[in-house]
Amino acid sequence: MISGKAKVCGIMAYPVEHSLSPMMHNFYAGQMGIDFAYVPFKVPEDMVEAAVKGAYALNLTGMNITVPHKQRVIPCLKELDPAAESIGAVNTLVRMEGGFKGYNTDAPGLLRAMTEQGMEIEGKDCLLIGAGGAAKAAAFVLGSRGAASVVVLNRSESRGWELAEDMNRRFGRAFMTAMALKDYEKLPAKAWLAVQTTSVGMAPHRDQAPIEDREFYKSIRNAVDVIYTPFKTRFMSRVEEAGGRAVGGLDMLIYQGIEAFELWNPEQKVPCHVISRAREMMIKELER
Ligand code: ATR
Helix, strand or coil: CCCCCCEEEEEEECCCCCCCHHHHHHHHHHHHCCCEEEEEEECCHHHHHHHHHHHHHCCCCEEEECCCCCCCCHHHCCEECHHHHHHCCCCEEEEECCEEEEECCHHHHHHHHHHHCCCCCCCCEEEEECCCHHHHHHHHHHHHCCCCEEEEEECCHHHHHHHHHHHHHHHCCCCEEEEEHHHHHHCCCCCEEEEECCCCCCCCCCCCCCCCCHHHHCCEEEEEECCCCCCCCHHHHHHHHCCCEEECHHHHHHHHHHHHHHHHCCCCCCCHHHHHHHHHHHHHHHHC
């Protein structure tokens, strides 16, 4: 039941109709008996500032922000979490005195998806496939969790280097380098931890992977794909066929939501059995 005292949150996106977040957050609130409501807001780019002001005036507890507003929302905030500042993207707003504070829960969501599967980052040699927005959050996680080295493999090598140099500066250590995706055969043989952040392999292009060559996958020990449609990508299948372990984007999506839900309800921790049920529900929804 939603009472007059309910905390109200929502997601701001354009389009918003495809979002699984309302289902996810209302499910947690229902399962945990929290007086909370979460609704979709379809906001065009030129209305982002008005929408953030309006959300504050309407006493919203927080918001999720997604494509295409994750950067545009930053100047509208009262405060910015340092990790979100380094990543340059905000996906969660939390109400504070006089405005909203911006966070990025994609990064802790990725980290939690990996740690729940026992994938360690500290001391590992990593491959980061892609150099866009999702890669930046992943690079931040790898850097802040002590990756020994990260090679950015990107179609455009210069964009890969831009990301690598930005992160090397931020972390004050030269742990990142870049290479053109087509040159993957030049990589030294290592037990890589790979994070796939491009859109290659996303439905309807399920029969694609950023690298097709099965030889490449033999040197991958652990892998994450940020794509969640399909929830088992061709990239993940290739890793598993070659004997490695792979985590998909659905776990990341779930844990970024959990991190946001816990920022809005700091006195609550979403229990594991509720997370598992949400996962089943989302798989059903994605299969529809
Ligand atoms: P996002 O914010 O989702 O990461 P993005 O900023 O548009 O999206 O980045 C998309 C990433 O996927 C980039 O690394 C892009 O490579 P380029 O920087 O060379 O453009 C990569 N990408 C997209 N389509 C690709 C393809 N067909 N083959 C290889 N890489 C691709």
